[in-house]
Amino acid sequence: MCGIVGYVGTEEASSILLEALRKLEYRGYDSAGIAMVDEKNELQVRKIKGRLSNLELLVQQKPIQGKCGIAHTRWATHGEPSDLNSHPHTDVSKSIAVVHNGIIENHAQLRTWLERHQVTFVSQTDSEVIAHLIDFHYNGDLLLAVTEAVKRLEGSYAIAVACKQHPEMLVVARKDSPLVIGRGASSTMLASDVPPLLCHTRKVQYLEDMEVATLTQDEVHIYNLDGDEIEREIQTIEWDMEAAEKCGYEHFMLKEICEQPKALRDTLRVRYKDGSLSFPTQVENLLVNCKHLLITGCGTAYHAAMVASYVIEQVAGLPVEVLVASELRYRLHIRKEGEVCLLISQSGETADTIASLRLLKELGVPTIALTNVVGCTLSREADWVLYTQAGPEIAVASTKAFTTQLLSLFTIAALVAKQERSALLEALELLPGKTQLLIDRQEDIQRFASSQFNKTKVFFMGRLVDFAISLESALKLKEISYTHSEAFAAGELKHGPIALVDTSTLVVALCTQPSLYAKMDSNIKEVKARGAAALVITFEDVHTFDDTADAIFRLPQTHPLFSPILSVIVSQLYAYYCAVLKGNDPDKPRNLAKSVTVE
Numbered sequence: 001m002c003g004i005v006g007y008v009g010t011e012e013a014s015s016i017l018l019e020a021l022r023k024l025e026y027r028g029y030d031s032a033g034i035a036m037v038d039e040k041n042e043l044q045v046r047k048i049k050g051r052l053s054n055l056e057l058l059v060q061q062k063p064i065q066g067k068c069g070i071a072h073t074r075w076a077t078h079g080e081p082s083d084l085n086s087h088p089h090t091d092v093s094k095s096i097a098v099v100h101n102g103i104i105e106n107h108a109q110l111r112t113w114l115e116r117h118q119v120t121f122v123s124q125t126d127s128e129v130i131a132h133l134i135d136f137h138y139n140g141d142l143l144l145a146v147t148e149a150v151k152r153l154e155g156s157y158a159i160a161v162a163c164k165q166h167p168e169m170l171v172v173a174r175k176d177s178p179l180v181i182g183r184g185a186s187s188t189m190l191a192s193d194v195p196p197l198l199c200h201t202r203k204v205q206y207l208e209d210m211e212v213a214t215l216t217q218d219e220v221h222i223y224n225l226d227g228d229e230i231e232r233e234i235q236t237i238e239w240d241m242e243a244a245e246k247c248g249y250e251h252f253m254l255k256e257i258c259e260q261p262k263a264l265r266d267t268l269r270v271r272y273k274d275g276s277l278s279f280p281t282q283v284e285n286l287l288v289n290c291k292h293l294l295i296t297g298c299g300t301a302y303h304a305a306m307v308a309s310y311v312i313e314q315v316a317g318l319p320v321e322v323l324v325a326s327e328l329r330y331r332l333h334i335r336k337e338g339e340v341c342l343l344i345s346q347s348g349e350t351a352d353t354i355a356s357l358r359l360l361k362e363l364g365v366p367t368i369a370l371t372n373v374v375g376c377t378l379s380r381e382a383d384w385v386l387y388t389q390a391g392p393e394i395a396v397a398s399t400k401a402f403t404t405q406l407l408s409l410f411t412i413a414a415l416v417a418k419q420e421r422s423a424l425l426e427a428l429e430l431l432p433g434k435t436q437l438l439i440d441r442q443e444d445i446q447r448f449a450s451s452q453f454n455k456t457k458v459f460f461m462g463r464l465v466d467f468a469i470s471l472e473s474a475l476k477l478k479e480i481s482y483t484h485s486e487a488f489a490a491g492e493l494k495h496g497p498i499a500l501v502d503t504s505t506l507v508v509a510l511c512t513q514p515s516l517y518a519k520m521d522s523n524i525k526e527v528k529a530r531g532a533a534a535l536v537i538t539f540e541d542v543h544t545f546d547d548t549a550d551a552i553f554r555l556p557q558t559h560p561l562f563s564p565i566l567s568v569i570v571s572q573l574y575a576y577y578c579a580v581l582k583g584n585d586p587d588k589p590r591n592l593a594k595s596v597t598v599e
Contacts (some may be wrong), residue, residue, distance in 0.1 A: 001294050002029055002087075002101045003073040004179065006160045006170050008269045009187025009217045014064050017071040020189070020196035021052055025588060029073030031086035032320060032536060034059065035097035036069030041405040043097055047086035047303050067217075070160045072099035074180060078107070078303075079124030085563075086164075091129040091135035098134065101192060102156035102177040103597035111151065112162040113489040121179055130159060138163075144169045147212050147225055156351065160190055166535040173212040177348045178377060181205045181213065181220055185423035190213045194237055194373075195392060202237045206375050214519050227363040230492040235375055239273025244375050253395035253480070258439050263400040264432040264565070266389035271411040272428065279579050283384045286366055287416055291338025293318055294365070296325045298352050298473065300398040301344035301405065308409035308573035311561045315424065318418040327551060328359070335363050342368050342412075346393060346401040357381055369407055372401050397479045397585045399572050402472065407431065410562055427559035431566075432557040438569045445570060452533065456482055459532075460571070461490040461523065462510035469564040470510055472570035475567055481578040490523045503531035508571070511545065511565035512555065524548045 008011045032055040033047025044064045048054045052073065072087035079085040088097040089544055104110070107126035107386060110133065115121070121131045123594060133140075133149035139462040150157065156176035163169075172190055173181055182189035182197035182204050189197050205220060206215060211230065215220040222230045265396055271278055287293075293312065295305035301326045309320040323331075325343070329352055331398070340450035341360050342364030345353045348371035360367055369382035372390045374546070379385040387402035409429070439501050460470035468486035477485040488497050501507070507527045511520045521544055524534050528548065535551040536549040539557050546552070555566045 002075045002181055002192070004070070004099050004101055004158055004160055004190070004192045005072075006067040006070040006172070006190040006215070007187065008168060008170050008215055009069060009184065011187065012065060013067050013069040016189075017143050018056055018059065018068055020097070021055075021071050021073055021190060023196040024073060024192060025052060029075050030081035031074045031076075031083070032087050033074075033086045033089040033091070033099075034064065034071040035099075035162055036064050036066035037162055038066045038163050041164050041167045042114060043090065043162065043164040045088055045090060045094075045097060047083060047088065047354070048164050049083050049086060066167075067251070067440065068162060068170065070097060070099050070162050070170065077103055078126040079392075085123045086123050086128060087261065089125065089131045091121060091131045094168035095355065096131055096135050096138065097162045097468060098127065099160050100130055101158040102175075104129060104153055104157065105155035106153070106352065107155075113473075125412070126155075130157070134161060140165075142166050142171050142332055143212065143214050144171055144227075145224070147223070147227065150175070150455050151210065151225060158192065158349060161289060168216055169214045170215040171212060172215065174207045174353060178347075178356065178562050179207040180214065183220065183296075187217050189320075190215060191597035195394070198237065203234050204237060204375070206380070207231045207233055208380070209377075215263070217407060222457040238374075251395065251576075251580075251587050253399065253576055254394055255409060256393055256399045257569065257576065259391070259567065260400045260403050261432045261439065263388075263390045263404050263434040264435060266391075267404040268411070268428060268432065270387070271408065272425065277415050277425070279386075281383060283368060283386065284415065286340055286368070286384070287412060289338065290318065290340040290416070292336040292340070293320045294323065294339060294341040294360075295344065296318060296323050296328050296353065296356050297344035300402050300472060301346065301350070301353070303468060303472040303475070304344055304402060305342075305403040306408060306471065307406055307415065307465050307564050308466060310465045311410060311413045312416065313501060315413050315420065316418055318416055325350070325356040326495060329355040331594060332399050333359065335365060340366050340368065342370060343378060343379050344405055345371045345376075346372045346390075346398055346405070350372045350378075354378060354381070359574050370405060374406070381401050389532060396478055396589055396592050397575070397586065403435070403568065410565075414559075424559065428561055431558060431562060433571055434558055434583060437556050438566060442573050443555065446575040446577045448535065448553070449574050449581060452535075453481070453502060453578040453581040455533070456484065457500060457505045458485040459501070459505060459506065459527075460485065460487040460508045460510065461493065461497075462512075463490050463514050463516045463519065463565050465561060466512055466567070469568050469571075472568055473575075476571055476575040477578065480575055480584060480591060481582055482584065482590070483578065490520055493526060495525050496529065498526065501527050501530040501532050505530075505532040506535065507532045507562050508535045508537065509545075509549070510543070511536055512560050512567060514560060517542065517544040521545055521548055537570050539563075
């Protein structure tokens with residue numbers, strides 16, 4: 001969840017490392033630090049609690065020079081955010097520095113063992129044990145010391161190690177937490193994600209689980225834990241740096257909301273060509289012959305799965321089971337005949353989703369990954385992979401990654417549909433243009449937000465796909481505006497939620513299923529009778545709610561099953577403007593990270 005970067009090359013490293021950390025701010029953090037081997041072959045460390053700007057100021061006040069170093073943004077797990085708990089951590093002699101993403105589950109036992117060997121700890125973190133373990137095993141061979149140390153670690157880790165005895169080399173290792181190595185002309189970099197590398201190179205190598213590597217300015221050598229060297233393909237990143245910049249928008253989140261029409265077109269172009277659906281042959285055969293589809297993911301990806309379950313069952317009669325990955329990985333899974341599992345993750349590095357994938361593969365269930373990141377762990381380990389075409393998504397709260405997931409899932413629904421396939425495809429083809437019509441009207445949503453952003457409670461309700469998208473809408477609002485928001489199936493209103501409805505409440509009713517308009521109108525009247533304000537999101541030609549709602553936002557007409565792609569854009573914009581009106585940073589909400597790579 002934190003950010004790791006490293007550099008070894010011919011240029012001064014501090015500015016490169018700090019700028020690289022800036023590219024990883026979206027991942028979420030509460031402290032930052034940097035370690036470098038200086039010109040006298042001494043290890044210099046600067047670290048501080050708070051934003052990256054604090055570290056930049058500290059480095060200005062106490063300059064740090066050198067051409068080999070590592071840096072880190074920490075998101076607290078063990079120990080409060082503080083200067084001492086910030087990374088990098090060093091051994092007692094301050095000759096080895098380590099940055100770490102992940103959680104070391106046996107850190108308490110390791111700490112006790114190391115203390116018996118006269119090691120004195122200075123932080124509360126699990127990560128500090130790694131530096132002391134490496135030092136314990138160090139006998140002149142840094143690669144061997146790191147390899148022996150990680151063999152003793154239980155849990156997840158991506159680590160980068162700098163050592164003053166090796167001033168022109170870094171050593172890295174990973175298990176269940178991503179690391180990408182960038183190959184430049186006269187430098188080598190590493191990072192937790194691709195954006196920090198793009199200013200320097202598009203050539204990358206992905207480190208796999210239980211691997212270590214040595215990095216110098218000209219060479220990268222990758223090994224397994226037995227010391228055998230591994231050949232690893234160098235891949236080329238295709239998307240450009242502009243896609244990871246704000247390009248004049250005030251925030252990444254607003255930029256990414258506005259990029260959705262293009263992202264949807266790009267995603268549809270891959271799956272729908274020359275008037276027919278296009279899937280890899282093996283994937284198409286697997287889905288067409290599937291008898292039970294299991295879909296899993298976490299957070300926003302889980303909500304996409306929920307939407308898909310309604311749509312696929314409706315058009316194909318195919319039984320669909322949706323499980324949140326953090327539960328699936330621990331529950332007893334009874335394999336069904338003809339079962340296929342679809343695993344959804346924007347980053348492809350979500351820890352619980354990857355753990356679920358590995359469980360299902362052990363049971364022999366065919367797996368298909370749906371992700372946005374080429375070369376991610378999920379794409380490499382699943383049997384097959386389908387990519388969305390959202391491009392880089394920097395804001396923590398997912399927007400275009402979610403809608404491209406939905407569109408990809410809708411193409412799957414059309415593929416397995418037993419009825420009205422031509423109508424579904426026609427509706428899919430028109431969706432990107434209809435999303436642009438909504439984005440062109442964002443000022444209407446901004447005006448509504450300006451009158452409602454101070455509501456203390458916001459409830460989203462709907463039925464069928466509208467209920468599923470209510471969950472995502474409530475999540476967006478709580479993520480970035482810090483407003484207490486909930487979602488529930490509208491039929492459950494009188495089974496508890498109505499007890500919380502009063503004059504401080506805004507109820508957003510999603511009403512896009514024609515057969516249920518009358519039911520929804522009754523639900524809206526019930527919350528209005530308790531003093532709540534009601535916003536209705538429905539289609540442009542629907543007038544059922546004209547005399548009931550306080551405000552109505554009308555969507556361009558589309559197939560009702562595909563309405564979530566349109567209605568969620570309204571919710572995204574509402575959440576964004578509420579956050580801005582409250583003075584929050586919508587790109588970096590507190591306590592959250594973009595890629596949840598630990599439990």
